[in-house]
Amino acid sequence: MLDVIKLVKVNKSFGGLHVLKDVDLEVAEGEKLVIIGPSGSGKSTTVRCMNFLEEPTSGEVYINGELLTHKNKTQIVRSSIAMVFQQFNLYPHKTVLENLTLAPIKLQKVPKAEAEERAFKYLDIVGLREKANSYPTTLSGGQQQRVAIARALCSRAKIILFDEPTSALDPETVQEVLDVMIRLASEKNITMVIVTHEMGFARQVADRVIFMDDGRIIEQGPPEHFFTNPTEERTKAFLSKILR
Amino acid sequence: MIEQIFTPWRWQNLFTEWPLLLRAFLTTLEAAVLALLLALILGVIFGLMSSSHHRLPRAVARVYVEFFQNTPLMIQLFFVFFALPYAGINLPSFTCGVLCVGVYTGAYISEVVRAGIGSIPRGQFEAAYSQGFTYLQTMTLIILPQTVKIILPPLVNQCVNLIKNTSVLAMIAGGDLMYVANNWATNGNASYGPAYLICGVLYFCLCFPLSTWARRYEEKLKRQDIRTPEEVLETEAMAS
Ligand SMILES: Nc1ncnc2c1ncn2[C@@H]1O[C@H](COP(=O)(O)OP(=O)(O)O)[C@@H](O)[C@H]1O
Ligand SMILES: [Mg+2]
Numbered sequence: 001m002l003d004v005i006k007l008v009k010v011n012k013s014f015g016g017l018h019v020l021k022d023v024d025l026e027v028a029e030g031e032k033l034v035i036i037g038p039s040g041s042g043k044s045t046t047v048r049c050m051n052f053l054e055e056p057t058s059g060e061v062y063i064n065g066e067l068l069t070h071k072n073k074t075q076i077v078r079s080s081i082a083m084v085f086q087q088f089n090l091y092p093h094k095t096v097l098e099n100l101t102l103a104p105i106k107l108q109k110v111p112k113a114e115a116e117e118r119a120f121k122y123l124d125i126v127g128l129r130e131k132a133n134s135y136p137t138t139l140s141g142g143q144q145q146r147v148a149i150a151r152a153l154c155s156r157a158k159i160i161l162f163d164e165p166t167s168a169l170d171p172e173t174v175q176e177v178l179d180v181m182i183r184l185a186s187e188k189n190i191t192m193v194i195v196t197h198e199m200g201f202a203r204q205v206a207d208r209v210i211f212m213d214d215g216r217i218i219e220q221g222p223p224e225h226f227f228t229n230p231t232e233e234r235t236k237a238f239l240s241k242i243l244r
Numbered sequence: 245m246i247e248q249i250f251t252p253w254r255w256q257n258l259f260t261e262w263p264l265l266l267r268a269f270l271t272t273l274e275a276a277v278l279a280l281l282l283a284l285i286l287g288v289i290f291g292l293m294s295s296s297h298h299r300l301p302r303a304v305a306r307v308y309v310e311f312f313q314n315t316p317l318m319i320q321l322f323f324v325f326f327a328l329p330y331a332g333i334n335l336p337s338f339t340c341g342v343l344c345v346g347v348y349t350g351a352y353i354s355e356v357v358r359a360g361i362g363s364i365p366r367g368q369f370e371a372a373y374s375q376g377f378t379y380l381q382t383m384t385l386i387i388l389p390q391t392v393k394i395i396l397p398p399l400v401n402q403c404v405n406l407i408k409n410t411s412v413l414a415m416i417a418g419g420d421l422m423y424v425a426n427n428w429a430t431n432g433n434a435s436y437g438p439a440y441l442i443c444g445v446l447y448f449c450l451c452f453p454l455s456t457w458a459r460r461y462e463e464k465l466k467r468q469d470i471r472t473p474e475e476v477l478e479t480e481a482m483a484s
Contacts, residue, residue: 053370078376089371093390103375106385155375 002065004029004080004159004191005050010059012045019045020056021215029158032185032192034202034223037212038238043195046212047161050193051081063159078107082152086164088144090136096123096147097132100154108155115154122150126180142173146180153184160184162194174198181205199243203227211235254438261428268424269446275342275410275420276450280403282346283353290350291357292383305354312351317412320344325416341413341420349406356398360391394465400458404451411447421446 005027012020020042027033035043048054049061052073061068063076090099100119104110110118123129126146136144145165152160165181166174178201185192185205196202202209202223209226211219211234219232227243230236294305312320321344325337335343364387372382411422425443 051374053373074373074376074378077374081374083371083374085367085371085374087365087367089365089367091368091371091386091390102385103377106381107376151375161374 002029003027003062004064005193006060006062006065007046007049008060008062010046010049010056010061012042012049012054013057019215020049023049023059023215023217025210025217027159027191027193030188030191032205032207033194033210034206034208035193035195035210035212036197036199036202036238036242037210037218041212042215043212044163047083047163047193047195050159050161051077051083053083078103078155080157081159081161082155082157083161083163084145084148084152084165086168088136088141088148088168090144090148090151092135092137095133095135096128096139099136099147100151103151104154119150119154122153123147125153125183126150140173141169142176145169145173145177149177149180149184158189159191159193162192162196164195164197166196166198197242199227199239211238213238251437264424265421265442268419268421271338271419272407272410272413272421272446273450275338275345275413275418276403276407278342279346279349279410280406282342283349283402283406286347286350287353287357288388290354291361294354294358295361305358309351309354312348313355317344317348317409318415320348321412321416337413337416337418340416341410341418345406345409345412348409349402352402352405353399356395356402357391359398360395361387363394364390397458397462397465400454400461404455404458407450407454408447 003026005025007023007025010020010023010025011018023042023046025046035046037043045054049056050063052061052068052070055070055073063080066072066076068076090096091102094102097116097119100122101112101115104115104118105112120129120132123132126149128143128146128150131139131143131147136147139147149165162181166177169177178198181192181194182201182205184190192205194202194205206223208220209223210217211226211230211232213234219226219230219235226235227239230239290305290308293301294309296302321340324335324344325340328335361383368386368390369382372386377385410420413420414422414426417423421443425439428439
């Protein structure tokens with residue numbers, strides 16, 4: 001199967017801080033990849049290198065076989081990759097509907113009526129049709145994140161990156177977001193890369209789990225193996241802490 | 245001067261010439277509107293430049309801001325009006341005034357715009373880039389519209405300064421309010437008391453509603469706990 005994302009010897013430094021160290025990673029089309037690891041281990045940076053929110057200091061990133069560069073990143077990101085952030089990052093000056101239609105209308109030149117039709121379709125999927133004309137700040141965290149997921153879907157991108165989508169949520173709204181993501185994970189042709197601390201969820205949706213520590217991929221494997229028989233000491237230590 | 249204010253005939257003199265006064269008032273207004281337009285355009289352009297990740301546009305914007313903020317408007321005006329003709333550039337005094345006041349205020353507005361952009365959370369830029377918006381699209385569609393609310397009060401204050409600063413037109417016979425008041429004050433019967441008083445009242449009528457609105461609006465923002473550009477600049481200053 002085609003690797004829709006491929007990282008080759010990716011390094012990233014912030015000033016003198018070496019955050020990613022020779023990260024090699026391939027993500028297959030339709031794969032649901034979960035990345036776990038302690039805070040500061042480079043999970044976000046890895047994911048952000050995939051859409052060039054962070055440009056690697058060295059190494060290569062390929063999207064659908066094409067080398068990502070400073071020049072072509074906007075074009076490639078626009079058509080192929082969407083992202084869901086920890087802090088939702090909805091546009092507060094726009095209504096929910098406008099948040100969903102802005103990029104399709106401005107970037108993909110979709111006619112307004114069609115873009116709105118598309119937006120309502122995805123609002124239905126995340127169960128928020130009745131909030132179409134609300135402003136994001138009037139919604140709960142869980143609702144905002146569901147809108148953000150709908151916004152990602154509206155781009156029709158086949159790759160969706162999630163950076164700790166439930167970490168900023170009140171505990172009682174976490175599940176509604178996870179439910180939406182679980183449903184999304186049943187779509188065979190959507191590739192999902194998910195950074196999360198929700199281990200039950202990871203086990204449920206992941207085709208493969210990656211454990212990162214100190215800027216490296218320490219261990220990876222299918223969730224059954226990963227959660228029951230981790231081989232690396234650092235993985236065991238992390239899992240025992242987080243699963244308790 | 246004080247006793248002049250209580251001298252009726254000096255006032256009568258003034259009021260019989262009210263069309264002159266009206267024309268001067270309109271000239272001031274026109275100069276202010278045109279200069280404001282220029283200042284807004286320059287302010288947004290240089291504000292964007294000073295928020296850039298690249299060093300060159302930032303440096304250019306810095307030079308512009310520092311130069312115009314740290315030299316008197318009057319000297320800039322005299323330079324344009326008296327020195328440029330030697331380079332073969334002859335501009336009418338009204339144009340000179342609009343140009344100078346506009347460019348001068350633009351420097352202040354660019355700082356306001358820069359602070360406004362600085363007050364928008366990084367996540368907004370990241371969301372836009374992650375959707376594939378270019379830098380310019382990100383700014384015009386997503387960032388600048390969000391800054392409007394917070395930069396309005398300082399922007400209006402700059403507008404008030406601009407209106408008052410159009411009075412430099414008087415120095416180069418620009419036909420504005422201040423110039424006409426000056427003429428009156430010095431045209432034989434020396435009615436400078438009433439002339440300047442009326443002139444001041446008219447400026448006040450223009451500026452007071454604006455600055456009052458700006459102050460109220462800012463207080464409202466504070467109650468909503470939205471960071472004002474001043475606060476952003478303060479935290480920036482503390483951080484460096
Ligand atoms: N923009 C940045 N500037 C400087 N340091 C950064 C930046 N982003 C991340 N870092 C540092 O890089 C390391 C890895 O960060 P990150 O990828 O966010 O880790 P994780 O998502 O696993 O918590 C951390 O030490 C963090 O402080
Ligand atoms: Mg992170």
